[in-house]
Amino acid sequence: MTDIPSNLDELRERIDRLDADILRLISERAECAQQVAEIKTQVDPDAVFYRPEREAQVLRRIMALNKGPLDSEEMARLFREIMSACLALERPIKVAYLGPEGTFTQQAALKHFGDSAVSLPMAAIDEVFREVEAGAANYGVVPVENSTEGVVNHTLDSFMDSSMCICGEVVLRIHHHLLISSTTRKEKVSRIYSHPQSFAQCRKWLDSHYPHAERVPVASNAEAAKLVKTEWHSAAIAGDMAAKLYDLEKIAEKIEDRPDNSTRFLIIGNQQVPMSGEDKTSIVVAMRNQPGALHDLLEPFHRHQIDLTRLETRPSRTGVWNYVFFIDFKGHCEDPVVEAVLEEVRLRSAELKVLGSYPVGVL
Numbered sequence: 413m414t415d416i417p418s419n420l421d422e423l424r425e426r427i428d429r430l431d432a433d434i435l436r437l438i439s440e441r442a443e444c445a446q447q448v449a450e451i452k453t454q455v456d457p458d459a460v461f462y463r464p465e466r467e468a469q470v471l472r473r474i475m476a477l478n479k480g481p482l483d484s485e486e487m488a489r490l491f492r493e494i495m496s497a498c499l500a501l502e503r504p505i506k507v508a509y510l511g512p513e514g515t516f517t518q519q520a521a522l523k524h525f526g527d528s529a530v531s532l533p534m535a536a537i538d539e540v541f542r543e544v545e546a547g548a549a550n551y552g553v554v555p556v557e558n559s560t561e562g563v564v565n566h567t568l569d570s571f572m573d574s575s576m577c578i579c580g581e582v583v584l585r586i587h588h589h590l591l592i593s594s595t596t597r598k599e600k601v602s603r604i605y606s607h608p609q610s611f612a613q614c615r616k617w618l619d620s621h622y623p624h625a626e627r628v629p630v631a632s633n634a635e636a637a638k639l640v641k642t643e644w645h646s647a648a649i650a651g652d653m654a655a656k657l658y659d660l661e662k663i664a665e666k667i668e669d670r671p672d673n674s675t676r677f678l679i680i681g682n683q684q685v686p687m688s689g690e691d692k693t694s695i696v697v698a699m700r701n702q703p704g705a706l707h708d709l710l711e712p713f714h715r716h717q718i719d720l721t722r723l724e725t726r727p728s729r730t731g732v733w734n735y736v737f738f739i740d741f742k743g744h745c746e747d748p749v750v751e752a753v754l755e756e757v758r759l760r761s762a763e764l765k766v767l768g769s770y771p772v773g774v775l
């Protein structure tokens with residue numbers, strides 16, 4: 413590093429000069445991104461500008477190059493916003509998510525696409541799918557699994573009836589807070605609103621701090637936050653976005669029972685994503701109801717040393733799909749080893765559908 417002056421005025425002058433440099437460089441970067449978009453449009457007038465694999469590579473490279481003092485994740489978040497703004501210069505990306513506004517899914521959508529994306533709240537998971545299918549949104553964001561409470565069945569079921577594919581994943585640390593409004597009487601809280609998943613994630617804390625309060629399940633944490641605005645004896649459990657949106661006070665922070673509480677969200681769209689170098693693939697497989705079916709299904713993965721990251725079973729809703737397994741594994745479907753495994757699995761199953769190959773979540 414070059415010599416840093418110790419005088420305050422000199423330091424501020426230096427910061428001003430650096431800011432001017434950063435400004436010039438960001439503008440130059442934005443012009444490059446615009447030129448990329450022009451070239452893409454010349455090749456194909458309906459070209460998709462957003463490239464999930466390229467964005468993942470850019471962020472991973474920044475994290476690898478970073479030498480501090482800022483933390484690599486923090487640095488990647490800054491670059492996430494720069495890319496988001498560059499992309500929005502062409503056409504802001506439209507992202508449908510499981511609403512209402514202020515939910516963790518909205519937070520996940522903005523974490524993945526950056527603040528320049530236009531986020532559209534939907535009332536239910538299947539509406540997110542339909543909005544993207546209809547072309548009203550470019551991508552959708554839906555929750556798929558929580559580290560405390562397990563899988564979101566509704567999301568898995570939606571894939572069975574949909575032609576949508578998975579273009580990405582994003583993992584969000586979930587912090588819950590106990591929130592009250594300016595009219596709430598802190599010592600008189602007798603009712604707590606939240607989403608059933610959040611109650612489950614804060615069960616022990618609630619048992620020891622509010623054993624007598626009535627727990628009222630509602631459709632979302634944001635809905636819970638909204639209800640509290642009008643009741644003097646109620647509190648809500650929700651996250652930061654809802655607290656900010658409804659201007660609520662946190663009377664207890666991070667009340668989730670497990671400190672590593674996190675939720676994984678999927679980005680859905682109609683784009684096959686090329687390899688990024690560190691990818692995952694999700695498939696759904698139907699097996700006939702016969703002894704050893706699960707063993708037969710998993711054996712090729714084991715033999716080719718493919719790393720399984722998740723396996724879920726869902727009851728089938730048609731005759732053919734006796735058992736339906738959702739499987740996530742490391743690797744991309746264009747990788748020859750993965751291609752070979754998928755071919756073997758296809759022969760052993762009643763039906764196999766590749767839901768998508770996508771970059772492992774970076775942030």
Ligand SMILES: C=C(O[C@@H]1C=C(C(=O)O)C=C[C@H]1O)C(=O)O
Nearest residue numbers: 445448461462463466467495498
């Ligand atoms: C610039 C490109 O297009 C978009 C913008 C990116 C960026 O700002 O770095 C990266 C990927 C795309 O979402 C590209 O494909 O390289």
